[in-house]
Amino acid sequence: MRFDPKLYKDAVVVSLQSRMGIPENQAEQLAELVLDVLCDTHGGTDHYIPVRFVDKSQIEQLYRDGMSLPEISQSRGITVRYVRKILFGR
Secondary structure, eight states: OOOOHHHHHHHHHHHHHHHHOOOHHHHHHHHHHHHHHHHHHHTTOOOOOOSSOOOHHHHHHHHHTTOOHHHHHHHHTOOHHHHHHHHHOO
16 A cells, blocks of 8 residues: 555544544644654655554463464454464564
């Protein structure tokens, strides 16, 4: 997917409002600042951005509790390959 600053700005604004209770006008200013920094520091380069933060200790606990790799993968929205890498380092 191509980087669309408008799409990301809107998502950041919504996140700042819902997660941190920041008023819309301040959230918009902060979102613009964040996107400016990203563009200034990483503009023109390709980067892998994971779908979401994964707490490795939670993955390990789910595995100890008897969940299969595909079940863990589906419950956390990550690939089985990534689950395997977290658990076994391969």
